[in-house]
Structures are given as C-alpha cells and as structure tokens.
Amino acid sequence: MALLALPAPYDFDLSTTRFRAFGVDFANLWHEGGLHRVVDGREVRIEAAPGGVDVDPLDDETRPIVLHLLGAPFDLTAFYAWAAPDAVLAELTTRFAGLRPPLAPDPFESLVTSITAQQVSLFSAFAIRNRLIERFGERHRHAYAFPTRERLARADEIDLVGLGLSRAKAAYVVALARSEVDVDALSTRPDDEVRSTLTALRGIGAWTAEWFLARHLGRPRAWPAGDLVLRKAASLLYGVGVDELGDRLDPFQNLSAHYLLMRMVAAT
C-alpha cells in the first residue's frame, strides 16, 4: 500500500458518493471504507489518506488509471475561483469542497453504463448493470472486472434481455461491441467530433455522447443538457432553461454539472 497524492482539496468519501448512492456497484465496489476496482486484471483497493489516497497495489500500471478514476485531471482550483461570483456555485463549491468527479477509466464501459442508465431510475440502472457485470464480467476478490467488449460482442441479445435490459438496449450494447468504432481513439478528438462519431451509432444520442465527454474524457465544457436532473437543477436553482444555464457556465460546464447533481442528490 502506498500514498498516491492528489491536488488539494480532495475529499475521497464525497468524491466516491456515486459508487454508493444508488445501491452497490459491482465494478466500483465500496467495501470496508475503501473503493475496490479491477485495474488491468488486478483488484486495487483505494482508501482515504492524508494528502490523497492509499492505493494497493500502486505501480506504473495502476497509477495512471487510478489517477484518472479519481478525476485527477480536473482543475478544481481554477473552477472554484471562477465559480466565486456565482451565488449558487459559490455555495456548492464551499459545501462540497474537495468533490472531484470520478472518471470512467474505460470508454466501452462508460458507454455501456450510460446505455443502461437511459430513461430508467439510477437504482434500476445499477441493479441491471450489476446483473450484466455478474453474468459477463470477471469476479476478483471483491470487485468484478467490467465485461470486456470482446465478451459482449459474443453475447446473445436474448441473454441481455434476461438481465433486464430492454430489447432495444440489448441490441445497442451488442452492436456497439461488434462495431468497427475505435472508442479509444476518441480521446484525442475534439468534442464535436466525439459527439458526431458517437451519435451516429444506434442507441447513443446526445445525452449519452455528452456524458461520455463528461465522465470518461473529462472535457471541461461537456454539458448533458438533456439530463432530467440537470434540467431540474437549472429550473430549481437558477430559474432558467438548461441551455441558457449551459451558456452561463462556460467554460466549466462539466464540473458545474457535477456540483449541481451532487446538490440534487443531497436534496435540500
């Protein structure tokens, strides 16, 4: 076990809320106060520590992936300074100081996770996704490795329907796995090209493409305007439409979205 430093401020428990708030997450498993995830075939445990997190094992293989998982690329200092004049965000950046949104380490996993979350409640989505992970993923000591693209490419749509996906979503997932699209290559493409490439695929609309930009690539200006909770936040906290709010939050739409969502999850 070794210390992995993260830029201050960093609140590990707050930042990992997503992995617990909607039920158990088999791929990002909370166990005895730590986060367990399979990285390159090995289960890694991450727990809070002064100045960052303790990671076991920490080496050249796990370090860059864990840093990405924990949202290290985000510049919270610049965001907080920029947010100060905005009454809503000033309050949220104080209340949720150290919230660093996690980033999905794998592009295929990020897309499949979003597809399972389309339309249905996140409690429902997590339950269905866990069954998908259990059926097609690989179990380690505690956490599961998320199903690989190769494994899902060989899957039968009917089996995915049996796990609770709609017939349409089952077809989206299998077709995505079998497609020719190089999802890893998207990381070097500009936002608009990522959007157009992804939305050309069946089952991936603007909402899913935008969350890919936000939660996998960590692009600062990603703004899932179609998101139901963001729409509620725009109306409730700002009294404006979600598109107008997106313009107002430029160039920190992504971090703003995460702080607004945390506010909505935390209620009141």
Add this chain to the structure above:
DNA sequence: TACCAGGTAAAAA
C-alpha cells in the same frame, strides 16, 4: 395499483 425515473429510435401525424 399506478406512475415516474439522470433517453432513444421508430412510428404516426
């Protein structure tokens, strides 16, 4: 029991 939930594509108008 019904209805809604961090959408999307296809059908109908």
Add this chain to the structure above:
DNA sequence: TTTTTACATGGT
C-alpha cells in the same frame, strides 16, 4: 417536419 409511442425494472 414535428409529435407521439414503446420500452423494461425498481422505488414509492
């Protein structure tokens, strides 16, 4: 071209 509908499960 714009509007409506089907979809599947979990929580309330």
